[in-house]
Amino acid sequence: MWDYSDKVKDHFFNPKNAGAVAEANAIGEVGSISCGDALRLTLKVNEDTEVIEDAGFQTFGCGSAIASSSVLTEIIKGMTLDEALKVTNQDIAAELDGLPPEKMHCSVMGREALQAAVANYRGEEWKDDHEEGALVCKCFAIDAVMIEEMVWANKLRTVEDVTNYTKAGGGCAACHEDIEAILEKVLKERGETFDPNAAPVAKPEAAKAEKKPMTNLQRIKKIEEVLTALRPQLMADGGDVELVEVIGNTAYVNMTGACNGCQMAAMTIAGIQQRLMEVLGEFIKVVPASEMSKLVNIEGAGHA
Amino acid sequence: MPDIYLDNNATTKVDRAVVDAMIPYFTEYFGNPSSIHRFADGVAKAIKKARGQVQELLGAEHDSEIIFTSCGTESDSTAILSAIKCQPNRKEIITTAVEHPAILNLVDNLEKEGYTIHRMPVDKCGRLNLESYKKLLSDQVAIVSVMWANNETGTIFPVVEMAEMAHEAGVMFHTDAVQAVGKIPMMLQDTKIDMLSLSGHKLHAPKGIGVLYLRRGTRFRPLLRGGHQERGRRAGTENTASIVGLGVACELAMQHMEFENNQVKAMRDRLERGITEQIPHSFVTGDMNNRLPNTTDIAFEYIEGEAILMLLNKAGIAASSGSACTSGSLEPSHVMRAMDIPYTAAHGTIRFSFSRYNSMHEVDEVLKVMPDIVAALRKLSPYWDSVNNCPVADPEQAFQPTYA
Numbered sequence: 001m002w003d004y005s006d007k008v009k010d011h012f013f014n015p016k017n018a019g020a021v022a023e024a025n026a027i028g029e030v031g032s033i034s035c036g037d038a039l040r041l042t043l044k045v046n047e048d049t050e051v052i053e054d055a056g057f058q059t060f061g062c063g064s065a066i067a068s069s070s071v072l073t074e075i076i077k078g079m080t081l082d083e084a085l086k087v088t089n090q091d092i093a094a095e096l097d098g099l100p101p102e103k104m105h106c107s108v109m110g111r112e113a114l115q116a117a118v119a120n121y122r123g124e125e126w127k128d129d130h131e132e133g134a135l136v137c138k139c140f141a142i143d144a145v146m147i148e149e150m151v152w153a154n155k156l157r158t159v160e161d162v163t164n165y166t167k168a169g170g171g172c173a174a175c176h177e178d179i180e181a182i183l184e185k186v187l188k189e190r191g192e193t194f195d196p197n198a199a200p201v202a203k204p205e206a207a208k209a210e211k212k213p214m215t216n217l218q219r220i221k222k223i224e225e226v227l228t229a230l231r232p233q234l235m236a237d238g239g240d241v242e243l244v245e246v247i248g249n250t251a252y253v254n255m256t257g258a259c260n261g262c263q264m265a266a267m268t269i270a271g272i273q274q275r276l277m278e279v280l281g282e283f284i285k286v287v288p289a290s291e292m293s294k295l296v297n298i299e300g301a302g303h304a
Numbered sequence: 305m306p307d308i309y310l311d312n313n314a315t316t317k318v319d320r321a322v323v324d325a326m327i328p329y330f331t332e333y334f335g336n337p338s339s340i341h342r343f344a345d346g347v348a349k350a351i352k353k354a355r356g357q358v359q360e361l362l363g364a365e366h367d368s369e370i371i372f373t374s375c376g377t378e379s380d381s382t383a384i385l386s387a388i389k390c391q392p393n394r395k396e397i398i399t400t401a402v403e404h405p406a407i408l409n410l411v412d413n414l415e416k417e418g419y420t421i422h423r424m425p426v427d428k429c430g431r432l433n434l435e436s437y438k439k440l441l442s443d444q445v446a447i448v449s450v451m452w453a454n455n456e457t458g459t460i461f462p463v464v465e466m467a468e469m470a471h472e473a474g475v476m477f478h479t480d481a482v483q484a485v486g487k488i489p490m491m492l493q494d495t496k497i498d499m500l501s502l503s504g505h506k507l508h509a510p511k512g513i514g515v516l517y518l519r520r521g522t523r524f525r526p527l528l529r530g531g532h533q534e535r536g537r538r539a540g541t542e543n544t545a546s547i548v549g550l551g552v553a554c555e556l557a558m559q560h561m562e563f564e565n566n567q568v569k570a571m572r573d574r575l576e577r578g579i580t581e582q583i584p585h586s587f588v589t590g591d592m593n594n595r596l597p598n599t600t601d602i603a604f605e606y607i608e609g610e611a612i613l614m615l616l617n618k619a620g621i622a623a624s625s626g627s628a629c630t631s632g633s634l635e636p637s638h639v640m641r642a643m644d645i646p647y648t649a650a651h652g653t654i655r656f657s658f659s660r661y662n663s664m665h666e667v668d669e670v671l672k673v674m675p676d677i678v679a680a681l682r683k684l685s686p687y688w689d690s691v692n693n694c695p696v697a698d699p700e701q702a703f704q705p706t707y708a
Contacts (some may be wrong), residue, residue, distance in 0.1 A: 012614060018684050029686070036608055036627055036636060036651035040686040058686035060651075062610035062627065066684060 004063060005097035011067035016074050021056040028117030028126070031109055037061040039069050041113040043076075045121055050081045057113075064096075064103040071095050072110040081118050087111065094271050101141035105132055136178045139171025144182060151186045157198045159183070164203045219280065220246045226279050227253070230272060241272065244289040249282065252289040305620040308666045312506075313455050313483060313599060313657035314624055319508040319556055322549040326510070329545035337542055338533075347544055354551025358515055361554040362500065363491030371516045371534045372547050376482040376503030377406040379516035380449070382527040382538070383478040383499040384410060387447035388419070389525040391476075394446035396420045398475075400432060400461070401642040403451050407480055408638070411449075420444075429591045430459040430643050437466060441473035448477045452484035452500075456626055456639040456655055457590025458599025460484070464495045471496035476522065482506050482514075486557035487564055487596050498522045504546065508659070509553035513546035560660050568658050569597035571667050575656060576600045578671040583678050585695065589645060589653060598658040601626070603640075603649040604678050606687040606695055612654055615677040621670055626653040648687060 004012075024042035031038030038061065044054040055077050057069035072092055076084040089107035093099045099107060119126035133145030150156060150165045159179050163170040169179050184194040214222070220243075227243055234240055239257040246252070255268065273286040309317070335344030337351055352367070359367045373379045384397070384407070397411055401423045411421045422440050424432055432450075441448075448470045453460045467477040478499040484490070485500075486507035492500065499522065504513035518524055518537070530539030557564075580586050585605040604612060609625030616623055626637030627650075635641065640650035656670070682688040689696045 009614075012611070013618065015684065019690065033647045033651075034635070036647070038686055058684060060606065060685045060687055061608050063614045065608070066611060 002064070002100050002103065004067075004100075007071075007095070007097045008064055008067040008099065011070040011096065012063045015057075015066055015070040017054075017056045017070065017077075018058070019056050020058060021054045024056070026117040026121035028113040028115070028120055030112045030116055031061070033060070037065050037106065037109055039065070039109050039113045041069070041072070041117045043117050043121070045081065052076050052079055052081065052084060061106065061109075062103075064099055065106040065109065067096055068092055068099070068106040068110045069113075072114065076114065081121065084114060085118055087114060101138050102135055104141050136182070137166075137168035137171065137175045140167040142166050142168035144178075147179060147182050148186060151183060152190075154201065155190075156201055157183070157187070157192075157194075158196065158200050160200045164200070214280070214282070216246065222280050223251050223276060223284070226276050227272070230275065234268070239268070241268075245292060250285045250287055251276065252287050252292045254289045306666065306669050308621045308662075308669060310656040310658060310662065310666075310670070311622045311624050312659040313458075313655065315505045315511065316508045316659055317661060318505075318510050318549070319553060321556065322509055322552045325552045326545040326549040329548055333544075337544060338531075350548050350551075351542060351544065354547045354554075357551035357554045358502075361486065361490075361558055362502075362517055363489075363493055364517060365493040366520055368535065369492075369518055369520055371518055371538050372542065372550075373514040373516050373538055374512055374543070375514040376404075376480065376501050376506075377514075378527070379501035379503075379514045380404075380406045380478075380480055381410055382516050383501065384414075384447055384449055385527055386523075386525045387476050387478070387499075388414070390523040391446045394444055396422065396440075396442070396445045398422045398424065398437070398440050398445055398448040398450075400424045400426065400450055402426055402430065402454055402456075402639045403449070404455055404480060404482070407449055407451070419446075424450075426642050428643055428645075430454060430457050430589070430639070431591055431594075432461060432466075434462070434466070434469070438469055441470060441475055443474060445473075445475045448475055450477075450479055452479045452481035453488070453596045453599075454590065454639060455483050456637060456653075457601045457643075458483070458596035458657075459590040460488070460594050460596065463497065467496040467498070483596060483599075486554070486561075487598055489561055492517060492519075504550040504553060507553050507557050509550040510546050513543055513550050515550070563660055565597045568660060568662070571658050571662055571664055572598055572600050572656070574664065575667045575670060576602065578667070579674055582671070582675050586678070587649070589640065589643060599655065600657075601653055601655045603645060604652040604654065605649045606685045607652045607678065607681040609652050609654055611681050612652065612677060615680065616654075616673070619673045619677070621673070624655050624657075626655065627651045 021042040021044050024044055026043035026045050028041040040058045042056045043052050046053050055073035057073050059066050059069040075087055075091065075095060089111040092107040092110045093104060116126040133143040136142055136144050136147055147162055147166055147168055151162065154165055156162055156165060159169055159176050162168055162179050169176055180194065180196065187194045223246060224243055227241055231240060239255065242254040242256065244252045244254055269286050269288065273284060276284040276286065329350065333343065333347050335341060335347055337344055337347040355367045355370045358370045364370065373382065395418065397414065397419055399407055399411055399421065415421045424437060426432055448466065450461050450463055450466055452463050463479045470477040476498045477496060479497055480501045482501060482503040483506060485502040498519045500517040502515045505511040524537060526537050526539065528539045533539055533542055576588055579602055580588060583604065587603055589601045589603055609627030613623060613625050626640050636647065636650040637653065640653055683690050687696055
């Protein structure tokens with residue numbers, strides 16, 4: 001059985017907003033019956049304010065598909081369409097306290113249904129631009145289609161290349177055989193043969209940038225940017241966050257309001273840390289400022 | 305809350321008598337059976353006894369035809385890799401589209417190495433076409449590997465007849481019988497089956513013990529070389545306690561063979577009838593007339609299997625599903641796809657597999673909760689019309705997602 005969080009289970013066993021909304025004026029249908037996931041999202045949008053007044057879902061799918069649909073409707077109710085469009089699949093997964101890598105596509109389906117519904121309301125046509133393949137790298141949730149596309153687009157030749165460009169294979173390394181199989185296939189189609197000892201191609205720009213260490217000032221500015229972007233969300237929940245100090249790769253923050261001392265604080269901090277690492281492309285540790293004194297001492301001792 | 309285990313094709317509870325028989329081989333007779341001292345006294349004899357018990361259940365002619373391995377998968381790999389190693393000029397393998405991954409992933413890999421793999425299709429009831437099978441047999445084929453009974457539907461293949469046909473064509477025949485051994489009677493000495501795999505944990509022995517039956521005279525190359533264990537055909541110190549346990553489990557299976565085929569079957573039949581009568585748009589998959597007595601695989605249309613399992617689990621009932629989501633793949637079970645079960649149903653298949661530990665009372669408990677579980681999920685389904693409590697008119701057309 002999957003290791004589902006209590007939140008996933010709760011939304012599955014007690015789904016919110018199940019069924020179609022009466023007099024819906026925005027309908028998004030996504031999914032694929034062959035993959036066993038299909039979602040119809042129905043919204044009632046106020047035509048003057050564009051506020052989503054009601055949302056309902058109908059889902060054919062597994063536990064996490066139903067939970068993702070349910071939590072999505074909870075997230076977007078009361079938002080304007082523009083606000084709702086900013087909801088990412090990570091937001092959906094985070095609201096569920098995370099999903100197993102194999103199940104992240106359930107949150108993607110939720111976001112796509114939302115985009116489709118908004119497009120439907122605005123009389124636009126929504127096109128799905130991603131194709132899903134079998135999951136190859138379980139550490140970073142990278143599928144075969146993604147790897148194949150990157151191998152084609154960047155003329156990748158080795159497993160190391162694939163890891164540099166997609167992260168796939170950069171964790172436990174158990175999927176290296178599968179990555180080699182993809183390389184063999186694409187290289188053959190390209191008229192080359194796979195050589196495990198080939199010299200790696202140039203690293204992608206992003207990876208190069210990652211290699212060049214950021215100055216402390218650049219790092220602090222970036223962290224501020226990310227926190228500023230996250231604040232509205234925290235404030236909506238009655239909380240706030242403030243950057244107090246950055247020492248090396250550790251960011252000390254003050255959690256205030258509803259976040260402070262509540263059980264969710266630890267989780268929120270983990271979420272902020274995750275986002276910081278994604279944006280900065282390096283390891284960042286987020287620590288409550290209340291723990292700064294002892295950690296500063298340790299740092300100080302380290303420098304002495 | 306009840307605690308009902310109906311997932312015996314996945315694995316079984318180890319019988320108390322099996323555990324009791326095993327314990328002394330961990331604590332007292334822990335010696336290496338090859339040693340000459342009192343700690344090993346009787347260990348080799350115990351293994352010999354177990355070998356005889358397995359021989360009895362399989363109806364093998366000689367006890368030396370029983371090779372203990374670590375699991376069904378090892379037995380499968382040993383059989384197929386041995387056959388191709390013995391006959392390097394034969395570059396074809398015949399199997400079926402509905403085998404267990406222990407066979408399918410192995411032959412997929414051999415295909416990459418240049419072997420031609422014939423994966424025989426099945427019809428909508430999961431049956432093979434023996435006419436086409438006959439045409440595939442030739443002196444190019446290294447081995448035929450066909451499961452005795454399917455793990456998902458319980459459908460039984462005519463392996464005895466197919467082994468005869470292979471034998472006439474001069475082709476080796478292997479059967480993956482992990483689901484069949486202990487559930488249906490067999491007498492291997494009266495067949496032309498050359499090799500057979502079984503797995504202890506499917507018949508109330510522990511996990512980590514398996515057997516490869518190897519007919520005397522069948523050409524063989526070991527997978528593991530090393531010590532002289534198993535007459536040099538499977539090196540590695542014997543898993544003594546588990547071998548003893550498997551022996552006891554085989555003896556118990558013999559004793560319960562009638563019970564399995566009468567009482568266990570009656571439970572299965574009652575559950576199956578109860579569900580399909582009470583729940584509209586549900587149907588049994590596989591060959592109804594030719595199945596293991598303990599297995600039923602029921603498709604619930606318009607809903608998804610993992611969601612059903614989670615609700616069953618909440619009600620204290622353990623079963624399993626052929627849905628994509630339970631395995632983490634994107635496709636529903638290859639067995640369902642091979643039988644051409646439509647996607648709307650294939651994702652909603654639930655396998656209930658019984659053992660002699662189940663009871664009629666448990667069947668009634670499942671029948672009590674199943675209709676509500678299915679109804680609750682259908683209420684959420686875009687393919688179901690909750691107002692009229694029926695599938696939406698022309699479900700495939702009514703819901704047309706952007707990328708279907």
